[in-house]
Amino acid sequence: MDVLAHPGFLTPEEARLAKENGVLIEITGRMGHNITNGHVVGVARAAGAAMIIDSDAHAPENLMDEAAARTVALGAGMTEAEADLALNVTPFEAIKRIRH
Known part of the structure; x- marks a missing residue:
């Protein structure tokens, strides 16, 4: 699986x-790494x-539960639609993809 982790700017x-x-x-959701989340969402x-x-x-x-992850997303x-996709579909x- 390819994930660009805490991509910053x-x-x-x-x-x-x-x-x-x-x-x-x-x-x-990690403190310190999440400071640019708003920027990352906009660019992505x-x-x-x-x-x-x-x-x-x-x-x-x-670790986060789904409620905390939704809070991070929002x-x-x-x-709401992007959060649902990122939490319930994309993963x-x-x-x-890994299995095939």
Whole structure:
């Protein structure tokens, strides 16, 4: 599975390349890494790149439940529809790609 993790100040070119190559763009719940989430959502959205919500957990207490992940998504500026896609569709499509 290809995910561009905590992409920071993602550029339009990087987002375009991610889309062309099927690389998912991470929207992270990790403190410090999540400061650019709003920027990342805007650039990924403009490029049509797929986004995925991730906890970037370094310890069990860093894991998120679905409610926390939805809060991260909406706090980053995703619409409800984008959040639903990133939480309930994209992860499962990514797993299917790995299996084939």
